[in-house]
Amino acid sequence: MQQVTKEQVYEWLSAVTDPEVPVLTVLDLGIVRNVALNGDEVTVTITPTYSGCPAMDVIGMSIRMALLSRGFKKVTIEMQLSPAWTTDWMSEEGKQKLKEYGIAPPVRTSSSGLGLFEDDVVACPRCGSEDTELVSRFGPTSCKSLYKCNNCKEPFEHFKCH
Amino acid sequence: MTNQPINKSTNQLIYALQLADNALILGHRISEWCGHGPVLEQDIAITNTALDHLGQARSFYQFAANVFNALPADQKANFFSSPVLQNKIAAGENIDEDDLAYLRDGWDFRNVLLVEQPNKDWAFTVIRSFFYDAYNFYFYTELQKSKVAELAAIAEKSLKEVTYHLRWSSEWVIRLGDGTDESHERMQEAVNERWAYTGELFQMSEADKAMLAEGMGVDLNGIKPLWEQRVAEVLQEATITMPANTWMQEGGKEGRHSEHLGYILAELQFMQRAYPNMEW
Numbered sequence: 001m002q003q004v005t006k007e008q009v010y011e012w013l014s015a016v017t018d019p020e021v022p023v024l025t026v027l028d029l030g031i032v033r034n035v036a037l038n039g040d041e042v043t044v045t046i047t048p049t050y051s052g053c054p055a056m057d058v059i060g061m062s063i064r065m066a067l068l069s070r071g072f073k074k075v076t077i078e079m080q081l082s083p084a085w086t087t088d089w090m091s092e093e094g095k096q097k098l099k100e101y102g103i104a105p106p107v108r109t110s111s112s113g114l115g116l117f118e119d120d121v122v123a124c125p126r127c128g129s130e131d132t133e134l135v136s137r138f139g140p141t142s143c144k145s146l147y148k149c150n151n152c153k154e155p156f157e158h159f160k161c162h
Numbered sequence: 163m164t165n166q167p168i169n170k171s172t173n174q175l176i177y178a179l180q181l182a183d184n185a186l187i188l189g190h191r192i193s194e195w196c197g198h199g200p201v202l203e204q205d206i207a208i209t210n211t212a213l214d215h216l217g218q219a220r221s222f223y224q225f226a227a228n229v230f231n232a233l234p235a236d237q238k239a240n241f242f243s244s245p246v247l248q249n250k251i252a253a254g255e256n257i258d259e260d261d262l263a264y265l266r267d268g269w270d271f272r273n274v275l276l277v278e279q280p281n282k283d284w285a286f287t288v289i290r291s292f293f294y295d296a297y298n299f300y301f302y303t304e305l306q307k308s309k310v311a312e313l314a315a316i317a318e319k320s321l322k323e324v325t326y327h328l329r330w331s332s333e334w335v336i337r338l339g340d341g342t343d344e345s346h347e348r349m350q351e352a353v354n355e356r357w358a359y360t361g362e363l364f365q366m367s368e369a370d371k372a373m374l375a376e377g378m379g380v381d382l383n384g385i386k387p388l389w390e391q392r393v394a395e396v397l398q399e400a401t402i403t404m405p406a407n408t409w410m411q412e413g414g415k416e417g418r419h420s421e422h423l424g425y426i427l428a429e430l431q432f433m434q435r436a437y438p439n440m441e442w
């Protein structure tokens with residue numbers, strides 16, 4: 001294969017999306033920690049979002065397929081747990097895409113607060129109202145919580161701060 | 163339990179298995195609620211936490227398998243008692259996370275008795291999670307300082323998830339305890355019954371002591387007062403009476419389990435035992 005640069009690999013990775021939130025690429029999510037090139041071999045280091053996230057296996061596979069199709073002979077995916085992934089690493093572009101997709105993006109920087117019965121103020125992605133209510137901190141995937149909007153009366157998902 | 167050699171590597175292995183088994187068995191128990199939750203949102207919430215526990219179990223089993231595979235052959239031979247695992251090891255094969263979850267027998271599991279207790283009703287389920295989540299929160303906070311980089315990394319990753327678990331279970335204890343007469347009564351009953359299983363959380367096994375001495379493990383006596391304070395605060399807000407300190411159940415960390423673990427493993431391991439190496 002031709003000589004490729006890291007920038008080129010990152011560009012290819014920008015076409016690999018999260019199977020559960022397909023508007024987000026792996027770069028938007030901020031889970032790609034490193035790319036190491038060695039001739040026609042490449043190692044991509046990724047950080048899991050949540051320990052049990054079933055999408056991680058699919059994401060690893062998608063990265064492998066994407067890079068093999070570009071001519072690499074060997075693609076290694078390495079999992080790195082520390083430093084732990086945080087939504088602070090999500091790109092601004094990613095947050096914008098989430099909002100347009102109908103999912104409220106993470107609103108603050110992550111913290112590990114233990115305050116009970118406290119919720120973030122999350123604006124409705126449809127009408128923009130801040131008169132919203134937390135339904136559950138756990139949603140259909142590990143990374144999302146459930147809200148409802150008291151203004152337009154629609155339920156919506158929030159990509160929770162983590 | 164078979165004759166397991168004791169050294170630095172095996173202490174790390176046993177330590178990781180204690181953590182992995184707690185996560186796997188509690189995750190399995192909680193997952194039994196899937197499709198049976200009191201309302202859809204809570205069904206989703208509790209199964210999310212099951213998934214987190216399962217993910218944490220995988221991380222610890224992967225670490226344990228790596229430590230095990232690096233042991234000298236004579237130390238591996240009889241480490242686990244199940245013939246199917248012994249045969250695999252005798253054939254010179256490496257083991258992996260699935261082998262540890264599916265092919266070990268009950269007496270090789272080192273989870274605390276608390277996590278294998280049946281779900282019964284929502285109050286019993288929630289209090290089991292609360293007692294464990296509060297423990298897990300302080301435990302992982304400390305384990306982040308372990309000299310074993312892999313264990314510290316898993317702790318750092320898991321702590322963020324456990325923080326959600328603890329908020330969720332604390333809120334439910336308060337909702338039920340400070341709820342209707344019936345919910346209060348049933349919460350109090352659950353607290354009273356499950357209390358006897360909390361002592362074992364802080365019991366130091368030989369592996370716990372050895373890992374602590376090496377700066378690799380957590381001082382369970384050190385986190386006990388934090389746990390007690392947290393539990394006292396939440397129970398007080400829930401208007402629940404904290405049980406008097408009583409005789410505590412123990413044995414899980416040494417492989418002596420209640421009859422419940424056998425049923426869990428029968429369900430959990432059936433497919434791999436009946437159809438070895440099957441995938442889907």
Ligand SMILES: [Zn+2]
Pocket residue numbers: 124125126127128129149150151152153154
């Ligand atoms: Zn709205």
